[in-house]
Amino acid sequence: MERNDIAPESSRPSAPGARENLADVGPSVRERTGHVKDSLADALETGAEKLRQRAGAPTGQLAVPAQGASVAIAHDGRVATVTNKVAVGMDRTAGWLRQTDLDSVKNGIERQVKEHPGRSLLVAAGVGYLIGKAFKK
Secondary structure, eight states: OOOOOSOOGGGSOOHHHHHHHHHHHHHHHHHHHHHHHHHHHHHHHHHHHHHHHHHTOTTSEEEEEETTEEEEEEOOHHHHHHHHHHHHHHHHHHHHHHHOOHHHHHHHHHHHHHHOHHHHHHHHHHHHHHHHHHHHO
């Protein structure tokens, strides 16, 4: 007897039904992505504001949390400059997130991978290595 691995017609999902389900999933994924994008932008702006508040501490010191305690770092011009640059970068990133269309970013990445697969593989490997190092510590 031969074994038939193909499912009978009645047990396979219908193609039109599957298409309808996929069509319903698309808008909900886009909506959730938009919410995540806005939440991340809000978090970046809040973080930037907190950095500015800490840098502008009236005591002349910058309090930095260190595993349940805070360590005071002498506040000089260099610390204020670096703090301001980081805060500005966070604000710019939040603005970019709010204005960027994720579909165009996805299409750009796909185009780069298709046009330069070797370079894309090296970049992905490098990013993976750096993320691995960050989580290892």
